[in-house]
Amino acid sequence: MKISIIIPTYNSKKLDRLLDSLQEQLPKRNLEIIIVDDCSTDRTYEKLMEIQKLDKRLIVLRNEKNSKRR
Numbered sequence: 001m002k003i004s005i006i007i008p009t010y011n012s013k014k015l016d017r018l019l020d021s022l023q024e025q026l027p028k029r030n031l032e033i034i035i036v037d038d039c040s041t042d043r044t045y046e047k048l049m050e051i052q053k054l055d056k057r058l059i060v061l062r063n064e065k066n067s068k069r070r
Contacts, residue, residue, distance in 0.1 A: 010038040010050075010066075012032050014024040019051060019058070034059045 003026055009015060015035075022033060037045045037060065045062055052058045 001030060004034060005032070006034045006036065008038060009040065009044060011040045011042045012044050013042070015044065016047065017031050017052065023055065023057075030055070032057050034060060034061065037062045038068075039063055 005026075007015075007018070007053060012018075019033065023031070035048055035058065037048060045060070048058070048060045051067065054059050
């Protein structure tokens with residue numbers, strides 16, 4: 001059984017603490033973490049891509065447009 005966690009994010013400076021906590025608490029081989037970045041204006045997306053290189057269980061998606069902007 002695989003555990004999938006979906007996390008929406010926007011300008012999340014402390015996201016690495018959350019990811020560390022999830023990775024420690026859940027079984028490594030049965031975990032996938034899907035993070036959807038809503039066009040952050042800080043370095044959130046870049047940080048996520050760096051983390052993804054180190055941990056292939058992390059799936060990073062990015063919206064083409066911010067969901068709040070019209």
